[in-house]
Amino acid sequence: MNYPFLQGNKAEIEQMTAVLRDLSKCETGKRLIDEAIEHQTTICFDGAMRAYGSYDEVKNVLRLNPSSSKDRLVATAAHELRHAEQFQKGILLDALLDTPKSYLQNQAVIEADASTTATLACYELAMKGNAKPLETLREKDPHIVNPFQNAAVQGGLENGEAQRAAFKGWFTDYSTRDCYDSLYLKMYEQRLRNASYAEQDKSLLREVPVEQTVAAVCSMSDGKPYLSEKETKEFFSDPDRSTVSYSSFEKTYMYLFRRFRLDYSLEAEGNMKKFGLTMRPSSSYMPRSVVPEPLPLPTSVEARQAAAAEKIAAARASSVAARNKKLILNRER
Ligand SMILES: [Zn+2]
Numbered sequence: 001m002n003y004p005f006l007q008g009n010k011a012e013i014e015q016m017t018a019v020l021r022d023l024s025k026c027e028t029g030k031r032l033i034d035e036a037i038e039h040q041t042t043i044c045f046d047g048a049m050r051a052y053g054s055y056d057e058v059k060n061v062l063r064l065n066p067s068s069s070k071d072r073l074v075a076t077a078a079h080e081l082r083h084a085e086q087f088q089k090g091i092l093l094d095a096l097l098d099t100p101k102s103y104l105q106n107q108a109v110i111e112a113d114a115s116t117t118a119t120l121a122c123y124e125l126a127m128k129g130n131a132k133p134l135e136t137l138r139e140k141d142p143h144i145v146n147p148f149q150n151a152a153v154q155g156g157l158e159n160g161e162a163q164r165a166a167f168k169g170w171f172t173d174y175s176t177r178d179c180y181d182s183l184y185l186k187m188y189e190q191r192l193r194n195a196s197y198a199e200q201d202k203s204l205l206r207e208v209p210v211e212q213t214v215a216a217v218c219s220m221s222d223g224k225p226y227l228s229e230k231e232t233k234e235f236f237s238d239p240d241r242s243t244v245s246y247s248s249f250e251k252t253y254m255y256l257f258r259r260f261r262l263d264y265s266l267e268a269e270g271n272m273k274k275f276g277l278t279m280r281p282s283s284s285y286m287p288r289s290v291v292p293e294p295l296p297l298p299t300s301v302e303a304r305q306a307a308a309a310e311k312i313a314a315a316r317a318s319s320v321a322a323r324n325k326k327l328i329l330n331r332e333r
Contacts, residue, residue, distance in 0.1 A: 004037060007044035012066070016043060019064075019073045022133070026124035028117065028221060029074075032081035036062070041084050043077075052076040055083035071136040074125070079118035086110050086217045093213075095184060096191035096199060097206045100252050101242060101276040103188075105210040107180055108241075112170035113217050115141065116226075119148045119166050120157075126297055138294070144169040146294045153295045160226030167218065167227065168235065174245070174283035181248040188255065204259050210236050243280035244272075252277070 001024045006013045020043075023029035036043070039060065046054075046063040053064045053076040062080045064073055092098075093106050119141075122134035138145040147165035156162040171177065195203065214232045219225050227235070235241065244252050253268045262271045269279065 005042045012045050022074045023077050028121040036081050053080040055080045057087040071132040074133040075118050075122050075137045078121040079114045082114040082117040089216045091213050091216050092208045095187035096203050102208045106213045109213045112167045115144050115170050116163050116166040142291045143173050146292050149294045163226035172289035174286050178245040178283050181245040185251050244277050245280050246282035249279045
């Protein structure tokens with residue numbers, strides 16, 4: 001497997017090639033890579049980034065953090081490749097133009113879907129005998145991986161039950177959501193600084209229904225949706241899905257206040273309700289969501305073969321070591 005659009009020095013290209021080779025060993029990984037080749041997505045390392053990875057839809061560049069472990073890089077590559085795929089499907093997401101509620105919800109959808117897809121790819125790799133990317137993913141995202149796995153081992157892969165469980169799991173971790181809320185503020189300010197007057201006139205007005213984004217991106221490998229319109233409506237009608245983090249609430253309110261010259265007599269919370277948003281309690285004061293214990297992974301034929309091959313290799317290595325030792329002992333004698 002040689003990815004034609006890698007950027008970097010020889011060592012970096014070798015490292016990225018190894019990551020993509022691992023990822024391509026599962027069906028989802030291979031499909032994501034093939035699509036990225038088709039769309040000529042550049043992949044490179046970026047040592048200056050703080051995140052695990054990113055995808056720039058304007059430049060069509062996928063960046064990976066080279067300080068991650070190889071197994072983390074496999075999972076991150078799957079996540080970011082899914083973002084690349086999402087943007088090829090033509091989703092609408094603009095921090096300047098969209099209403100805060102639209103942007104926050106649609107951003108959450110693409111993040112939850114990218115994490116779901118990364119989990120799916122890592123689960124498929126585990127079924128092929130390489131469980132390390134899945135375990136690496138589980139360290140940070142047990143609230144996504146465990147619900148996925150528990151549905152998957154009970155036959156929930158084909159009907160989308162596992163994907164749905166992972167998608168919904170994403171929303172249970174408030175610290176992740178808080179990070180994306182502050183990322184929104186950053187994106188908005190960045191866009192505003194470079195916006196023309198015409199764009200400023202249109203700012204914070206565009207409504208992009210969350211159902212539209214879900215319909216565009218939340219699909220399984222066969223193209224079937226894993227969240228129906230009805231399920232989407234139900235899920236997003238929960239008040240929790242229309243919240244802004246404690247730390248981003250005031251700033252979001254300020255944008256709206258300045259833009260629409262809001263009523264002074266109403267408090268922030270009253271005004272924000274008109275825009276469909278309420279404040280989420282600070283994640284540091286929230287009890288951590290209960291993450292289910294994972295059911296054991298099924299041992300597929302491939303996983304068993306891989307485990308057997310590993311045992312044989314280990315046995316061979318130890319017998320070679322023993323033989324060498326004997327040789328040394330013989331020689332010493
Ligand atoms: Zn992402």
